[in-house]
Amino acid sequence: MIEKLISFSLRNRIMVLLIAASLFGWGLYSVQTNKVDAIPDLSENQVIVFTEWMGRSPQLVEDQITYPLVTNLQGLPEVKYVRGTSMFGMSFIYVIFEDETDVYWARTRVLERLNSVGNMLPQDATPTLGPDGTGVGHILWYTLEAPGMDLGEQRAVQDWYVKFALQNVAGVSEVASFGGFQKQYQLTLDPNKLTYYNLSVPQVIQAVRANNNEAGGRKFELSDIGYIIKTTGYLESAQEIENISVATNNTIPVRVKDVASVQMTGESRLGIFDLNGEGEAVGGIIVMRYGENAEEVIQNVKVKMEEVAKGLPEGMKFKIVYDRSGLINESIDSVRNTLIEEMIVASLVVLLFLFHWRSALVIMIQLPLSVAIGFILLNAFGISSNIMSLTGIALSIGVIVDDAIVMVENAYRHLADATKGKPWED
Structure with missing residues (x-):
């Protein structure tokens, strides 16, 4: 089989080169469109049901909200298990689905079941679905700097102006407010x-x-x-x-x-948000929607912040306290530079040891082509460019070089034997 494939490639060199060039161009396009993040999303495929019933003890919340919801949400299709947590005034239900289940299909199934259990709960307790984000969806934290402004006023600006504006950014699932006082x-x-x-x-x-x-x-x-x-x-x-x-x-x-x-x-608070020991602060957390490009969403949020800042009260401005784009850029640049260095070093070593530029050229072409095909597969399977995926590509370069060296050196030796030392490359 391999012999026939080699023979076919030798007889159709132009077609093979065109296919390789097409794959390389497709790979370059995949590099530009591949989603970028610092870390892979390994969280479970879950839907969160949140119910607020303030002023009630955890045991009362467990008996009248958490238990009825857990028992009724069990038995949904493609559900692995259901977890429930009760605390003072709040109930959280985590419905864990199979990994292959579409997250929005899962949210629809949970919402349908919630519509049928509403009459079993207290009158003033309404269960709601959590944001369609993941465990690594917190991509940006910000605070509002407003010296001399009351914390209640700052929270009002956050809840009734900033939050609504930032939620319109594509890829943002939720803007969670924190700090201050809710009037x-x-x-x-x-x-x-x-x-x-x-x-x-x-x-x-x-x-x-x-x-x-x-x-x-x-x-x-x-x-x-x-x-x-x-x-x-x-x-x-x-x-x-x-x-x-x-x-x-x-x-x-x-x-x-x-x-x-x-x-x-x-409103009564269960805690405060303190920033660097300098006192309380008001701000929000940007939660990214499931399956979005983290780097692109962060950039869009920053652009929107510049527009929103024009309408803030005098003296108030944004201060970013956590920005994952820095970690993303540093991580991706580090792995990308290592990848390029490996390709250059491997090509030079092959050139020095074989001391035959045409043989080395075959290997030097194979390395970027293999990496480009790797990005095509990343896009096909929905895998983002992160530390894990790029490190895997970097580690595979050694295997690619080994295979290429064995094949090229073997062909070089057979051609040398066949020509008995004559300059066959000419």
Whole structure:
């Protein structure tokens, strides 16, 4: 078989050279389009279901949320196992699928099952799917530098401006906010006053909810002009909440301020984010979508940050605290330089030992061609250029050179014997 292949190649040299040139060009294109990352993604094929039920103990969350979800998510097609974790006010379910399963098909199956178990959970607990990222999806961390600005204001800028803008970048699955205070109106009820007015906590809650609403009316036409009638009832200040009527005693309204104090404060926190021991900071984490090019996504996010920075409050700016592109570039450059050095050294050694430039040229052509074909296969199997894949290509150069030396030297010896020392290369 090998003899026939060699004979066919010798008789059709031009066709072989054209095929080699085509493969080399295809390989160069594959090098340019191959996804680049520092480390390979070895995480499991999983879908995360997150449920928030704040204020409840881990045991209560386990009994009323985690256990029902785990039992109902089992039995999905192509699922290996289901894990559940309960903590204060939060529940996490990890549905692990087979490695060959498409991640978006898996998310659809989980979402279908969640639609059927909603009535088994507490009324104010709604399970949601986590981002379509992986365990190595955290590609960039940033903070907002705003000297003198309140942490609550910084978090508001992050949640209502920066986050929405960066989520529009192609390849970004989620922008997770951290640090600061999430603003909220807080009502502190006085039990003695509730008892005096014969009111309960649910009555106060219902009164606030009912008044934080907007109702629609109808369209009213006058003099060929249409007017849309509606009532605006969204609460915009602590004073409006204080003036909400909870009940009426002897034609006298009992307002919220009669039984509670209202103030603007931050949501209860389970921890803080400290930056380099210099104090608290507010920022976000860019989570890359599954299967995206990390280097390209990071560059797109940085370009978007430059646009978003123009609309930030005066004195506020971005500060990148973690950027994987540095690790990616250093890792890839290191392996790429090693690869090029190996190719040059191997070619020189072959040239010196054989001392026959045409024989050495065969090996020197084979090395870059083999590397180019390797990148074609990387793209075909969806493998990114990372430390592991490029190191494998670098290690294979020695095997490629060994095979080429054996074949070329054997051909050189047979030709030398056949010509009995005559200059056959001419």
